[in-house]
Amino acid sequence: MxxxxxxxxxxxxxxxxxxxxxxxxxxxxxxxxxxxxxxxxxxxxxxxxxxxxxxxxxxxxxxxxxxxxxxxHPDRSCEAATDIATSQLEEVRTKIKRLRTLEKELNRISKGCNGKGVSEDCYVLASLADHGLCDRDH
Amino acid sequence: MxxxxxxxxxxxxxxxxxxxxxxxxxxxxxxxxxxxxxxxxxxxxxxxxxxxxxxxxxxxxxxxxxxxxxxxHPDRSCEAATDIATSQLEEVRTKIKRLRTLEKELNRISKGCNGKGVSEDCYVLASLADHGLCDRDH
DNA sequence: GTAATGTCTCTAGTGACTAGAGGTTCAAGA
DNA sequence: TCTTGAACCTCTAGTCACTAGAGACATTAC
Incomplete structure (x- = not known):
């Protein structure tokens, strides 16, 4: 103990x-x-x-x-457990998809400014303000 | 208004x-x-x-x-904003990596039982009980 | 004028913990 | 055996980004 x-x-x-x-x-x-x-x-x-x-x-x-x-209750174990694991897997896959869309978008946004130094119209802020600048939905 | x-x-x-x-x-x-x-x-x-x-x-x-x-404060805008966006991007990439490891693991686990019907030793439960069955760390 | 809908503030609940207060128990050394 | 300090106990409240509900007041359409 x-x-x-x-x-x-x-x-x-x-x-x-x-x-x-x-x-x-x-x-x-x-x-x-x-x-x-x-x-x-x-x-x-x-x-x-x-x-x-x-x-x-x-x-x-x-x-x-x-x-x-x-x-x-081992008599009714396996199927239900597999269901739970499978739905967890689906959730994970959904999250991955969503995050990959965000990754693309953030990558685009955060590169917009680089190398130019501090500019008057910040591309990051402009992108966030205007969804229309996005490549796709999210 | x-x-x-x-x-x-x-x-x-x-x-x-x-x-x-x-x-x-x-x-x-x-x-x-x-x-x-x-x-x-x-x-x-x-x-x-x-x-x-x-x-x-x-x-x-x-x-x-x-x-x-x-x-x-547009005078000091762009660099700091880019920093925030970049660190957000890093976080998203970290999450994606982690989720992909989970995806592999869950995929392996949830397939362990399929097609066999209800068995006595459920692979899902066994996998969760024993980390040693995992392919890799998480 | 009245009825339906919208809005107000306030409190409490969600999930999965984490932090802290104030008090008690344990294990090791003198 | 005594003492000290770490570990343990319960309880309350805080975290994040909302969401839900109660009870009261405002607005709008007819």
């Missing part, structure tokens, strides 16, 4: 975040020492590692809750 | 958001009708269009504040 600080070190999840996950129901309520401090075991560590990995992949707390629920 | 609802329609920024921008200092305090309702003119519309366009490009409220300040 180890403390919340030790768990934090091993999983690289900050202490207040661990407490927050417990409050949100992602982690079961921890056992306590005689002095009311949280104590964890290997199972707690694995659960938190799962959560951290899923968060790193951009899953919401809600999605992770669903995944955990599925873990606890 | 037109109302906040009219401004909202023309800029596609929601009414409470306009009030929020005013509170944050992005918009100057609006003139008021005799009955204390906000009234806007062309200048207000242009300012809000600028803000909306910048927000669409992912600039933070703070960054937009700086850009607006620069607009009001």
């Amino acid at each position: 180890f403390s919340i600080g030790e768990l934090s070190k091993r999983t690289k999840v900050k202490v207040p975040t661990i407490r927050y996950y417990e409050e949100m129901g992602l982690l079961p309520e921890a056992e306590r020492s005689s002095g009311n401090q949280r104590r964890y075991d290997q199972a707690g560590l694995e659960r938190l590692s799962f959560i951290r990995h899923a968060r790193d992949l951009g899953f919401s707390i809600e999605a992770i809750s669903s995944l955990i629920e599925l873990q606890e | 037109f109302s906040i609802g009219e401004l909202s329609k023309r800029t596609k920024v929601k009414v409470p958001t306009i009030r929020y921008y005013e509170e944050m200092g992005l918009l100057p305090e609006a003139e008021r009708s005799s009955g204390n309702q906000r009234r806007y003119d062309q200048a207000g519309l242009e300012r809000l269009s600028f803000i909306r366009h910048a927000r669409d490009l992912g600039f933070s409220i703070e960054a937009i504040s700086s850009l607006i300040e620069l607009q009001e």
